[in-house]
Amino acid sequence: MRHDFNELRLDRVTRRFAGGGGRIFNALDELTLTIRRGEFIALLGPSGCGKSTALNCIAGLLPLSGGTIKLDDDRIDTLPPERRGFGMVFQNYALFPHMSVVKNIGFGLRMQGVPAAQIEPRVERAMRLVQLTGQEHKLPGQLSGGQQQRVAIARAIVIEPPLILMDEPLSNLDAKLRLETRSEIRRIHRELGRATIYVTHDQDEALSLADRIVVMKDGIVQQIASPAEVYGQPANLHVARFMGYRNVLHVDVTAEHGDRVTVEAPDIRLTGMRKLPLNGAHAAVAIRPEEMTIVKVPVAENVIAGRVDNVEYGGRDSLVDIVTRGGTRLHVRAPVDVAMGADVLVHVPADRVLVYPAEAQR
């Protein structure tokens, strides 16, 4: 077992399951990914997209149906989990209910045969890192959810694993605690510098924590990119939808000048940026609600006229629905003084109108 590595290479890692009626389906389809030392990777996608399957395959809790996993030059996908030595944080924490906090955290060290004299200081250091000092002899059942999560993290990092795996570690915490623990995880990662793979369905978590995000759907990787790129330049319509592009319009292509594409729908004429080669006259555009602005006077291009149909107050601004005369509904972030029933003009910059081939949407 090792404590450091340069590269973890997943090569066409595949996992098949038998579905209902004897059908076989790919829960994870040829995931190829190289993780560098110290990198924070987020596997992001809706439930059932294969992200947890991927994590379990890396941990060794699920055998692969195909592909290989290599830690530098060593093939590890044939090793059982106890010989891989990766630290894992489970969604429901999986703390040993019959062991005190120190026993839980020291378990991995005891299993590795670390001398008792060394276990105590290492457990103590891990507890300081997750700020749990003072809870040493409580049982997990006596801790709050946030404290349990810290024990789970301490237990995974105390064995100094080359790689830390986290399976939706924040999903059982309330909103406030989730934000706090998120910063904790970020801080711990910065202090330890250990490569981390973090599974989540929450785009905010992925954006705020990761160096690189792997967006998945139906077991297939959709995009691997930096948070800024996944946020600003989604690779396809699915990623765009998942990353908060709530306005997806079906349009006809009227002109293409390089990457600049002009598209039309009833009452709407937009110029946008092509993300993928278009095929044919139909396309889909994706726009974020917060990138549309309500304007008082018409500007040169990309202005849509409509009537406010719904207002959701959000404190600093409102989320309003605007319906065009042709019946297209748009979600727009607008100032809080926008009233129901008002006629408004909405503008969106051309570089924030992303145009995708029409068949990418399903």
Next chain:
Amino acid sequence: MSAALAPRAPFDRALLLVAPATLFMLLLFIYPFIYGLLLSFEPAQGGALANYRKFFTTDNLWPTIGTTLKLALPATIVNVGIALPIAYRMRTKSRWQRFVTTLLVVPITLGTVLIAEGMLTYFGPKGWLAQFLQLTHLYDGAIRLTHNYWGVLISLIISGFPFAFLLILSYVTGIDPVLARAAATLGADAKAQFRHIYLPLLAPGLAMCFCLAFVQAFSVFPSAVLLGAPAGPTRVISIAAYEAAFEQYDYSMASAIAMIMGFVQLLIVAFVLSLRNWFYKGPVTGGKG
């Protein structure tokens, strides 16, 4: 604020549903128990403790405690000991799980008497087992597995095993398998997972299972008569009580023997359950959700 000011909770009429069961317990368990207890202090002759004095001074009475323990304890230990590894293997859903579980549970549906009848022909001196062993010369000596200690012990194991197995299976499957997976990622191999995760979490359940299996085995009667040597090595305590009640018609003495029997069971059960305090007894899941 004093408690007196707190509004009294209205009477929950659903509580009345407990009444039939309470009545049932009172009439069919508590009353006969107290009746028997009092009866045991009213011997045909002598003082209040004459029955108890007689039990502990008569040569064919007091040794029945040891005889019964010698049957019940090994049978219980064997049953719990065999049921644990099998139930542990059966903890994950597999093709075999249902088949094996069904197979192991079949003896429950057979009565003790049916098992005894079957064993008499199978394990008897001219039974299939003896014939097979002699035919293959695996064992050439005389085979005596009925009408002695071993016959009763085997019968207790056959009839007691399904209870122990089902009970332990339900304890084992109640333990969140993610705990073992967590242990695996921390470097615990299969053996260590069992020792450090499953066994400590199972311990209270095993103690409970041991008690139930023991009480059941301790009250052995039909197989001790049918398969054993009821006059000698398998003269268990229930036989002594039966003889007092239905051969000597001394219900007072029979009650005293039944009370002694209950007391011995209580001692063992209390001892085993007190061991439970050494172990963790809380919920066996790994956290929230």
